[in-house]
């Protein structure tokens with residue numbers, strides 16, 4: 001059974017390896033004096049991973065754009081308070097997850113929760129994959145991720161899709177590492193449940 | 208090892224988080240059980256596929272929006288950058304007490320929502336048939352309901368209003384209304400005679416939830432005190448803890464509050 005346990009981590013987000021950290025640090029210093037080109041460079045470097053998180057957390061691309069905008073505005077306005085003892089990327093992603101959480105809290109304001117609108121969304125990204133791609137798993141997976149409860153979804157997106165480690169996620173979401181792990185396990189189980197019709201169809205076709 | 212137990216542990220097993228003992232039990236089971244072996248292959252494939260999902264690209268127009276907002280003079284909002292529920296802890300007294308309670312509540316809600324299955328119509332359809340698997344799902348859902356209710360009650364038990372302070376309870380109220388809907392659903396679906404203690408507990412909780420839901424959005428400390436002593440007298444938290452349905456480890460916030468019993 002050891003083939004199953006040989007685990008992988010091929011992709012990872014722009015992170016805190018030493019050279020990245022130094023380059024970031026230099027940009028951060030220039031950003032704190034308001035240098036627009038340094039801001040642009042930092043933005044360019046991290047925009048796609050921030051957008052990917054926001055996109056998979058939000059239920060539409062418009063909201064994802066708003067989140068990204070909000071994140072970078074906060075980053076640049078508060079960059080003077082960034083101490084530099086941790087990696088810039090950790091700080092950035094903590095802000096990202098925080099903006100996502102705040103966004104959901106604000107948007108729903110618990111009222112939606114009461115009025116049964118909680119898990120309903122109505123945007124283009126939420127549509128089920130079209131028939132031509134029925135047997136391809138990825139679009140179904142994207143769809144199913146959006147059906148996960150938000151908390152699970154956050155940890156799943158950060159860990160399995162974006163490649164963060166539990167230690168990083170714990171720091172970002174201010175939760176214990178064990179909590180991050182158990183949320184991830186629940187998310188995966190729930191995903192398998194959600195995708196079971198597709199998985200069965202795939203199996204039937206491959207026999 | 209039962210299949211249910213095995214499948215619960217497979218994701219951790221994949222991530223090599225299992226102890227050596229657990230590991231060998233799982234491997235033993237999988238070598239004999241095609242269902243669980245399939246579940247493991249499914250999980251591995253899901254994780255691989257998730258890892259391979261492409262990075263999304265931020266639209267080009269976004270930088271323009273950001274740059275123009277940066278050009279506008281504005282007050283910086285440093286507090287927005289700390290985790291949301293931590294903000295509560297930074298408020299001055301006496302809101303700190305309330306803040307702490309609400310922090311617990313909010314974390315509870317988040318944790319609750321992590322573990323609460325989506326309330327889709329599909330789920331409702333499924334449970335109306337009530338096969339053993341669906342009954343099990345119903346039990347899990349009931350335990351989530353209890354856990355979330357516990358979070359709410361712990362949050363309220365931790366309220367420590369001062370003097371004539373008005374307390375904003377709109378969050379708690381909204382949360383109670385949500386839980387009441389869940390209680391309704393559970394009472395309808397939980398089969399009679401199967402688990403009477405659970406049914407009684409759900410019904411008892413419903414009363415307290417109703418009380419919370421019917422509070423005025425802004426309540427004075429007398430109301431809150433009444434509610435608190437009500438929670439204490441009914442021993443509800445104790446009963447929830449005893450219900451034996453709490454498969455999940457207690458959430459961090461509950462443990463931290465140290466007051467639930």
Ligand SMILES: [Zn+2]
Pocket residue numbers: 209210211213236240241242243244
């Ligand atoms: Zn099995």
